[in-house]
Amino acid sequence: MQKYKFNWELLGDVEGGRPNLGPMVRTEVYRLMQFCFRDVIEQAYGSENTDTLFYKAGLLAGQQYYRNVFAPYGDFADFSDFIKALQASLAEKHIGILRVEEADHVQGKYVLSIAEDLDCSGLPELDYEICVYDEGFIAGLFEGFTGKAFTVKEVDCWCTGDRTCRFVAEIANDQ
Numbered sequence: 001m002q003k004y005k006f007n008w009e010l011l012g013d014v015e016g017g018r019p020n021l022g023p024m025v026r027t028e029v030y031r032l033m034q035f036c037f038r039d040v041i042e043q044a045y046g047s048e049n050t051d052t053l054f055y056k057a058g059l060l061a062g063q064q065y066y067r068n069v070f071a072p073y074g075d076f077a078d079f080s081d082f083i084k085a086l087q088a089s090l091a092e093k094h095i096g097i098l099r100v101e102e103a104d105h106v107q108g109k110y111v112l113s114i115a116e117d118l119d120c121s122g123l124p125e126l127d128y129e130i131c132v133y134d135e136g137f138i139a140g141l142f143e144g145f146t147g148k149a150f151t152v153k154e155v156d157c158w159c160t161g162d163r164t165c166r167f168v169a170e171i172a173n174d175q
């Protein structure tokens, strides 16, 4: 029996529950939670497993986000409609500023950038990309739209000296 199986209802009635403070929370509070999770999970399970778990959590979040935020409004007419809705939603929720840099519908390969990314924009420079949760999140969103599994890899990150995060999303080979 799973104690914490995710469902959207767990997010609760934010409007009713926070009538004075409202729905927004400061970025450092979100990052505090994410980096503390990362620390304790890494100590218990190692770096590689931590990245795998964050990717999986992001994937679940992307799938659920698509299902609960977009799907209730019906199908998108095409890819550009999907991207427009996604750009608006990510900006409205202050997650980041999305741009599509390349879209190859034949190969099923896309290059996206997210500026002012919630997870990493402004972080100290590290020698690795850190937005593993975002990789999974984007994979879940693309899966929602296409009905196909995607693999997403961050290729540039604030943490590696770029001033934006850049992701390559590709249809997963094993299908």
Ligand SMILES: [Zn+2]
Pocket: 117, 120, 129, 130, 131, 154, 156, 157, 158, 159, 164, 165, 166
């Ligand atoms: Zn990044």
